[in-house]
Amino acid sequence: MNKIQILGAVAVVAGVSLVSTEAEAQPILLQRCSADNLSPAEALARIEWARKCALTQRVGSPGAGFDTGIPAANGGNLIDYVEADSAANPNGQNAFSGPSYGFEVNYANVNTAFLSGSTSQGVDSDGYQKWTRPATRARARPLYPTFGTTANLADANNFQLIPSSTSCQVLNGGAPAATFYVNGYCEASCYSGDQKVLFEGGEQPILEALNSRREDLVTLSSESTLDNVRLAKNKTYGYTVETRDTAHELIAISTAAGGTLNVTDEHPVINGEGRMVQAKTLKPGDELVRADGSRDPIVGIERVKHFGKVYNIRPVTEDLVSNVLVAQGFLVGSSRFQNDDVGYINRVILYSDVPHIP
Known part of the structure; x- marks a missing residue:
């Protein structure tokens, strides 16, 4: 699995522990954009939109998944799909999941909608394997992707893009953007x-x-x-x-x-x-x-x-x-x-x- 291990209920992303008090964890910069503010229901819809678009537009076939070698809670091994080549496209140009999740679609989907926990899978309406976790582990405030015209948020030429509500296009002022990037995942600030x-x-x-x-x-x-x-x-x-x-x-x-x-x-x-x-x-x-x-x-x-x-x-x-x-x-x-x-x-x-x- 691409830089990811799931050890029981503990998720480790690119070597950064999410729970251990002893881990040498580097701070993770979590993103939020008030101008792209969504309710929890809207956030879940954005997460599902990103997953569907990643699979149908970038992966292309349910048979293109890979066996993670990690047991699913309901039997068999978890299957995931990679939508971007992290070596050839490290910033994720025109990808619907961010590099922080290794462009692994199911992994991004389940961790933005749920807290860590036992992971099951089933087949969605398009024939792709989909991961889920118990409802008791659902995030009160899901982490939904927000998009920009460049990979670097500090770039003066980075302009906010908004996903279409009717297609897999990401819009720049109402027109489809030829190039887009996930700039982060929205979360509350104080x-x-x-x-x-x-x-x-x-x-x-x-x-x-x-x-x-x-x-x-x-x-x-x-x-x-x-x-x-x-x-x-x-x-x-x-x-x-x-x-x-x-x-x-x-x-x-x-x-x-x-x-x-x-x-x-x-x-x-x-x-x-x-x-x-x-x-x-x-x-x-x-x-x-x-x-x-x-x-x-x-x-x-x-x-x-x-x-x-x-x-x-x-x-x-x-x-x-x-x-x-x-x-x-x-x-x-x-x-x-x-x-x-x-x-x-x-x-x-x-x-x-x-x-x-x-």
Whole structure:
């Protein structure tokens, strides 16, 4: 299988571990484009569109698949299809799946729609083998591909392209684009670039950390409680950044001790009860929790306009408590709580020494 191994429920892509806390993982730059914003249902439709187009336009025949040698949960081995030659076409010109997935169509499809888990396969309506995972492993916010005219997002000549709703064409201003590339996979973001996140040695603006691909993230230790907040070394799994500048409305929070926190309205924040809440639900009088565990009452909340990109970050660890970061001195949730674990919003994440019911 092209640079990919599936070991039980653990997926390893191009040698980068998605779950292990011990892995020497390089940060993965996850993409989101607000200007190409889709609902979860629309995102799934985009994912399925990309798979169908890759198979029918690039692969061409159900018999062109290869045996991965990996057992399917429902018997036999998983079969996948490669739509682009990574040696001859490393950037994936006119491919519908990105190079981060090795241009392997079923692998891209199942991992953008589902979290890791047991993988089954069946035959789709066009005769191709298709992978799937249990509904309980479906992503709350699927990762859908977004397209551009060049492979490099930083290229001034990279213009956004939008897939056709009726064909396998990718459109540039309504006309079919002769050349297109997958520029990334859309995912939710949270911070403006000047907001500081805690790394080893101190805080750093998240945009600077992203540009230097800092891995030495500091989060709460998994044993922390609301009455015993402890910090621990962690590693960065990925940064999230929008592909293009977009208009946003941020929640600007000020506290009694003089602290400030500017985040998007759905950003997950720990309140004084140890509960993970969305920033838009906070009000004056509510408390934020500082990195030392002290409570800091909110004295002001404003909605401010921001034009540009917003960012987020996620550690390699998977337990809930170690996915709590320190931003601007306050305890906030990583991007995991906006994507994989949205169900934990409004639940108690940090219990007091005497547990209480969420």
